[in-house]
Ligand code: FES
């Protein structure tokens with residue numbers, strides 16, 4: 001159980017929010033309107049989730065809430081009571097057990113500077129959890145909320161296709 005109080009000056013409007021973060025129960029005293037991205041990066045030092053536009057356009061801050069991709073820059077803490085939050089740090093089963101999408105991005109070189117990569121991987125992981133064998137159009141659609149300024153998207157598409165193949169190999173259908 002992670003129990004933290006917000007390090008900012010005691011906010012008169014702080015409330016205790018209970019949720020699950022990367023499989024672990026968390027109780028945090030935070031202003032209910034504090035953004036999830038700030039709690040993750042500044043309060044809990046989970047800096048894998050990036051911050052870019054801060055207006056829901058770039059996807060750098062993508063996390064999963066109850067398995068669905070959401071922008072942490074637009075998510076307020078009061079929305080998370082009782083929910084299940086997964087960040088890029090929580091996708092892997094440990095250093096030796098990367099998520100299939102993480103492995104695929106490494107194997108296919110699906111990044112350059114890497115700033116968009118956590119968000120891309122979170123969005124792709126959500127897609128494959130729902131549709132293990134998506135078409136290219138479905139992959140492009142699922143990643144349409146994630147912007148990359150470096151790669152031209154070719155390596156990213158290859159990486160997601162590779163993750164699909166890894167999934168097939170794992171379930172014996174590949
Ligand atoms: S920082 Fe959240 S969408 Fe860009």
Ligand code: FES
Nearest residue numbers: 112116148149150
């Ligand atoms: S790899 Fe640099 S923004 Fe995507």
